[in-house]
Amino acid sequence: MENNKPFSWSQGALIALLGVGGCLSLGLMLPIFPSNLQTQSTQIIDIKDVSLQALTQERIEAIKSSMLTSWQKEAVAKGISDIPNSFxxxxxxxxxxxxxxxVIALTFDDGPSPQNTPQVLEILKKNNIKGTFFVVGQMLQEHPGLGKRVVAEGHVIANHTWHHWxxxxxxxxxxxxxxxxxxLIYKVTGVKTSLFRPPGGIKTNGPYNYAKNQKYAxxxxxxxxxxxxxxxxSKLISNVMREARPGGIVLMHxxxxxxxxxxxxxxxxxxNFRKQGYRFVTIPELLELQDKQSQTVAANKK
Structure with missing residues (x-):
């Protein structure tokens, strides 16, 4: 009988420890897997999976929203669409x-478009280029997320009228x-634009004169x-390159x-532009370069 006591005590202690461990595991697992406890109790749980599942969709959206707000504030702080007074x-x-x-400025009109704008943005991102997007108000109203993305990725957003009439x-x-x-641009992105492009380049139908009087460039x-x-x-590429020159503005859609x-x-x-030694700038950057050039010329004449 004496020889059996240590064995009986160890067995009880082991059962007790297993019981406590099981309760603790159960308590830890319940908040994460309340509906799948039975089926998942025999599976190995990766702590990374637990962390990912703990991030609810609401929290993910909150984080994304916070990041976007930060990007928007940074864009405004940098004066991303500001222009020199002379313009x-x-x-x-x-x-x-x-x-x-x-230097050359790539500009894109008539978006944002769910079919085309994301593809253009991906190409610009891959090539580390910032462009200028002249958006149509009603399109931005329909696709505000794309307008936010334009600004969040460091591009310039500008005014191309509401209806493109x-x-x-x-x-x-x-x-x-x-x-x-x-x-709407300000409401969606936090950017106050000073840039305007009349649809079709038309200067005689009203919006151009109004924008000019309001000090838009x-x-x-x-x-x-x-x-x-x-x-x-191939023809499209030829059209762009044929008129290309330093300080130029390229129109695309x-x-x-x-x-x-x-x-x-x-x-x-x-x-093609890079092979010719060009670098890419936004419209505000382009105007800033001309403004500095004009100041340099003026200073040299004194």
Missing amino acids: QGATIMEAKLPPGEK YHYMNPQASAFEVDNTSN SIMWSSDSVDYSRPSV DGGGNRSHTVQALPQIIS
């Missing part, structure tokens, strides 16, 4: 820079087209891809229709 109310076809200042508009309608778009272009007519990819040819051509356009 307020001006119309710009290109920047006047020395031939050796090989070509017909004549009285002063009240013109004010609606411009003001509502800028107000009206940004035109020096190199037209003519992608709205859906030329072949990420909205307003099928822009698959633009998406296909964009990587080659970027490659």
